[in-house]
Amino acid sequence: MNNENISNDSIISPEKIISALQKVRYPKTGKNIVEMGMIGNDLSIEGNQVKFSLVFEQEHDPFIKSLVKSAEAVILTFVGENVDIKGNIDVKINKTKTGQADLLSEVKNIIAVASCKGGVGKSTVAANLAVALAAQGARVGLLDADVFGPSVPKMFGVENESPYMEKTGGKDMILPVEKYGVKLMSMGFFVNPDNVVVWRGTIASNAMKQMIADTLWGALDYLLIDLPPGTGDIPLTLVQTLAVTGAVIVTTPQEVALADVRKGIKMFTGERIRVPILGLVENMAWFTPAELPENRYYIFGRDGGKRLSEELSIPLLGSIPIVQSICDGGDTGIPVATEQTLTGEAFRKLAQVLIKHVNFRNKHLNATQRVEVKI
Numbered sequence: 052m053n054n055e056n057i058s059n060d061s062i063i064s065p066e067k068i069i070s071a072l073q074k075v076r077y078p079k080t081g082k083n084i085v086e087m088g089m090i091g092n093d094l095s096i097e098g099n100q101v102k103f104s105l106v107f108e109q110e111h112d113p114f115i116k117s118l119v120k121s122a123e124a125v126i127l128t129f130v131g132e133n134v135d136i137k138g139n140i141d142v143k144i145n146k147t148k149t150g151q152a153d154l155l156s157e158v159k160n161i162i163a164v165a166s167c168k169g170g171v172g173k174s175t176v177a178a179n180l181a182v183a184l185a186a187q188g189a190r191v192g193l194l195d196a197d198v199f200g201p202s203v204p205k206m207f208g209v210e211n212e213s214p215y216m217e218k219t220g221g222k223d224m225i226l227p228v229e230k231y232g233v234k235l236m237s238m239g240f241f242v243n244p245d246n247v248v249v250w251r252g253t254i255a256s257n258a259m260k261q262m263i264a265d266t267l268w269g270a271l272d273y274l275l276i277d278l279p280p281g282t283g284d285i286p287l288t289l290v291q292t293l294a295v296t297g298a299v300i301v302t303t304p305q306e307v308a309l310a311d312v313r314k315g316i317k318m319f320t321g322e323r324i325r326v327p328i329l330g331l332v333e334n335m336a337w338f339t340p341a342e343l344p345e346n347r348y349y350i351f352g353r354d355g356g357k358r359l360s361e362e363l364s365i366p367l368l369g370s371i372p373i374v375q376s377i378c379d380g381g382d383t384g385i386p387v388a389t390e391q392t393l394t395g396e397a398f399r400k401l402a403q404v405l406i407k408h409v410n411f412r413n414k415h416l417n418a419t420q421r422v423e424v425k426i
Contacts, residue, residue: 055237058070058362061131062361063096063099063101063130063131063134063364063366064364065094065096065364065411065415066096066411067129068101068103068126068130068208068294069085069090069094069104069128069331069415070094070129071124071125071126072084072090072125072126072381073085073086073120074086074125074129075118075121075122075125077118078114078115078117079113080310081408083275084105084122085296085415088106088417088418088422089106089107089415089417090104090105090106090107090286090326090396090415090417091103091104091105091106091141091143091248091417091419092327092412092416092417092418092419093141093320093324093325093425094182094327094357094387094416095320095325095328095356096363096364096365097320097364098131098135098362098363099131099134099135099138099306100135100139101126101130101134101135101139102139102140102141103139103140103141104141104143105118105119105122105141105142105143106118106143106144107142107143107144107145108145108174108273109144110323112130113287114248115142116142116374119142122136122140123136123140126303133166138295141266144231145379150272153269154263154264154292154293155263155271155274155293155316157268157269157270157271158192158248158271158273158274159270159271159272159273160184160271160273160274160296160413161271161274161276161293161294161295161296161419162273162274162275162276162295162296162298162299162329162405162409163276163278163286163295163297163298163299163326164176164177164276164277164278164298164301165279165286165298165299165300165301165315165319165353166278166280166300166301166315167280167303167311167312167314167315167318168280168311168312168376169280169300169303171301171303171334171335172301172334172335172371173277173278173280173334174202174203174277174305175195175299175300175334176193176299176301176334176371178193178203178206178276178277178388179386179387179388180275180299180332180388180398180401180402180405181193181230181273181275182231182233182279182386182388182389182396182398182403183232183377183388183401184252184272184273184275184405184406185232185233185397185400186388186389186399186402187399187403187406189235189406190269190270190271190272190273190274190275191232191233191235191271191272191273191274191275191278192227192235192236192268192271192273192274192275192276193232193234193235193236193275194236194237194259194262194263194274194275194276194277194281194288195235195239195277196262196265196276196277196278196285196289197238197277197278197279197285197370198234198238198255198258198259198260198279198285199209199255199279200279201237201239202237202239203237204235204237204240204276205230205384206240206384206386207228207230207231207235207384207386208384208385209228209230209235209384210239210384211245212228212240213240214226214227214228214236214240214382217267219267222264222265223264224265224266224267225262225267226267227242227266227267227268231386231389234269234271236262236266236337236375238258238262241302253284255270255284255285255375256284256287256288257284258283259288259289259292260288260292263293266349270335271412276289276295277308277408286318286319287294287324289328290324290349290421290422291421291422292397292421293421294411294419294420295326296327296409296412296414297326297327297328297329297408298313298319298326298327298328298329298330299329299330299331299332299368299378300312300328300330300331300332300365300403301331301332302314302332302333302334302355302356302359303333303334303335303336303351303352303355304333304336304346304349304351304352304353304355304356305351305352305355306355309355309356309358309359310403312419313359313363314330316328316363316365316422323422324422325422326419326422327412327416328391328403329331329362329365329366329368329405329412330333330360330365330366330368330408330411331356331359331360331365331366331367331368331404332356332368332369332370332401333355333356333357333367334352334370334372334373335371335373336349336351336356336370336371336372336373337350337353337370337372337373338350338372338373338374338381339347339372339373339374341374344393346368347372350373359368366408368370368401368404368405368408369397369400369404370397371394371397371398371401372393372394372397374393374394375386381391391426395401400416415425
């Protein structure tokens with residue numbers, strides 16, 4: 052069947068699930084369970100299978116079983132009889148956190164920018180998305196978590212910058228480098244770019260944790276974290292260290308890239324991680340030569356991101372074309388999102404769409420918490 056002929060009514064989306072769950076009321080208060088913040092931050096949709104958790108304040112709440120059954124019933128009634136929901140609703144107890152205060156308490160949203168495959172332009176998307184968000188008036192930070200191959204300093208033209216230290220609360224803190232309205236931190240500021248970083252996974256993870264904890268980020272609306280490719284130690288350390296609001300997955304239209312993207316999505320939405328996916332970004336969606344700005348050449352395939360979005364019921368946040376100016380911007384340290392071009396406009400639209408999806412996620416899902424992973 053042609054994907055273009057698939058009706059939107061047949062697609063299971065987070066919006067439809069949340070809308071259905073608003074019909075379930077908690078007997079003690081009369082309020083619906085979405086309004087009460089009882090929907091966990093782990094809502095995942097894979098094909099027809101829907102999984103999420105209901106969060107209760109007390110372990111022996113007398114309404115646990117009845118609310119689980121009610122949630123199943125409204126989804127089957129108002130979303131679709133074909134939804135695989137039976138037995139897929141977990142019950143969690145909201146335990147009050149104790150001990151050390153959470154890191155980055157002044158940061159409203161922490162967004163992981165990830166891909167499971169190298170070479171898809173993830174860092175380019177992260178850099179330009181950060182600049183585009185800042186242009187919207189947001190307070191933005193960008194952490195380059197690829198400690199083995201940091202690229203953010205070059206992309207922003209700040210390779211020769213050296214972050215300063217400032218004593219705050221009796222502790223020496225690193226002041227991030229600022230460019231284009233974005234606060235930047237990268238291992239590239241501390242190592243010689245000609246040297247090869249040879250570290251075991253534990254050392255690399257500790258380096259990332261130190262950049263998170265020892266940087267004076269201040270109040271931010273968004274902290275974007277540019278993760279290295281793959282599903283190794285760094286992403287796992289991130290979700291154990293910070294309460295990640297959600298993940299943005301970058302891909303190209305190629306089937307080989309899409310196969311790896313599925314792995315990345317499963318990593319974030321799996322039983323042990325459970326970080327919401329905010330959406331996909333299809334990079335290198337088509338090629339447009341400068342002398343023929345109206346022409347599109349789909350050199351990596353066409354609509355791969357769109358098909359995957361429909362398959363997994365994950366929003367497609369935007370499609371970014373491949374043009375010479377993107378490559379030039381990365382090499383010269385002037386992100387294309389700063390320019391009044393079609394590609395610059397594509398990143399600005401991407402930022403606007405992301406803001407909407409973050410706001411929707413924060414309105415309808417529980418506040419995020421650090422993940423306790425035992426492997």
